[in-house]
Amino acid sequence: MSAEVAGPAAAPAPLPDRAPPGPSPLFRLPKLPSWWRPWGVIVLDALIAVGCAAFDAQFRSTFAEGELHSALPQGWASWLTVVAALTLVLRRRFPVVVAAVITGGLLLGAGSVLATGVAYYSLARHTPRLRTVFIAAPTGLLLVLGVAALHLRQYAPHHGTSVGQEPVLFVLAGLLAVVLPLLSGLYPRTPRQPWWWQSRSAMLFDSLLVLLFPLANPVPLVSGLNNQNDDALLVPVPVLLVLVMVQGLGLLWRRRYPDTLAAVAVLLIPLVTPSFSILPVSLYALAKYGASRRNLLIGSGAAAMLLIGWAVYATRSQTEALVPFSIFLVVPSVVVPVLFGMYRGAKRSLMVSLQDRADRLEREQHLLASQARLEERTRIAREMHDVVSHRVSLMVVHAGALEAGAGGTEVSADTGRLIGDMGRQALNELRQVLGVLRVDEGDQRVPLSPQPTPDDLATLVEESRAAGMQVAFDVIGEPSAADSTVQPTLYRVIQEGLTNAHKHAGKAPARVEVRYQKDAVRVIVENEAPDGPVTSLLPSGGHGLVGLGERVTVLGGTFEAGALENGGFRITATVPLR
Structure with a gap:
């Protein structure tokens, strides 16, 4: 009986939070600062520093004595180039100091060309305060342009650089050494979804498509129109090159404005040869990202008619080649992109709807779980109230009678025994209610009491x-x-x-x-x-x-x-x- 009153058997001692220390290893790696972990980062920075040092030293050695500005002898300048590049191992912890050291090396004549770009990238990427970047970046750009001017003044008498080439060299030096690395370092701080693209990979794909879009159209392999002369074109060659560049840049907006891009591509069919047309890509984007099927039907129909007209103009001297040439123009430029775009658009819509449904179901599941927890808390609170309230109330009543000393010693003894019995009953019933909250532990599970x-x-x-x-x-x-x-x-x-x-x-x-x-x-x-x-x-x-x-x-x-x-x-x- 006493065991029941005391409660359940003593549970085994809990396991310690940490395992006991094992034997010390024979070799232990040194503890590194928090900014230089993990080891993969150390190896990467070391490889970058060594690679930049080797490249800059080789680049510096390609110039003869006196061709570049230097306040130090040739040997000292080469060593300073290597030392400046090796400071890149600290580019994550001290980006401002590393950029200052490498820029100062440029002023002394060190040829740290590649290391300069890496240093300014690290300056923008790892400096916690943007204000520091906005102050250090213009200063570094002015210093780099000044060093470029000194080198160009020293280099021009030996090789005779023309006056028209100097602005181009200054722009390239500023872009490659400071501007582009800074922009690349600042870009990861922008939101994960850049502009209108869904991800950075989509933005990179569209950027590469601008450079490679002529290869997306297989018509040149069939028609042989790459060998056309100026008489076969409706516009001069310079105008054609400008149109090709403009429409190629338009591919950057193919996901955001597919209708406008498709309309421009259709309107340029008479002026741009199919080998340089963005028509297939624009129709694919219209079928995949466009919101109106009517615009897709009108655009693809107009494109097919204009291509057939272009084929009639191109084969006016060979009538028998009109039909096959028209098929080879329309099928890869209109039919295939539209069908493939419609398929990808339907798949994209399905994935979006499934994702929305999954998110909605997850939210509903969380709401149901919260409601179930609330109901279970209410039920447990009600059970504990019903179990404890009656027993404890009787105990308080008996304790009041015992305190008043009514009935003498015998009544006091009976009252004390009643209080003890009721306390034990309250404890047992409370253990049974709380047993549902414990994890099922087999034999240690609290047994359920019979129903009243x-x-x-x-x-x-x-x-x-x-x-x-x-x-x-x-x-x-x-x-x-x-x-x-x-x-x-x-x-x-x-x-x-x-x-x-x-x-x-x-x-x-x-x-x-x-x-x-x-x-x-x-x-x-x-x-x-x-x-x-x-x-x-x-x-x-x-x-x-x-x-x-x-x-x-x-x-x-x-x-x-x-x-x-x-x-x-x-x-x-x-x-x-x-």
């Missing part, structure tokens, strides 16, 4: 009588086997009614009636008005009656609770039998 029976109802009434309350208990009818599922609810109704009577009516007379009917069970718990103020000082949370109403309603019954005209209180619950 009609005899337990009488025991519940006797406990209140032992606390000094006059309780009349009437049972009308005979319980049947069908009412076993409603016995826990009846037990809780009587328990809560008697608990409220102890709290608010003290030792005022109470009555409990259980009426077994043919298809339902009705319980009435009422108490009379107290004779005076109640001094038990039992706390009340106000949730017991709400929980009882939920219990009875779930079973399809009715629940009523309210004050009587004589100052008493009545609880009535009717639960149907299944």
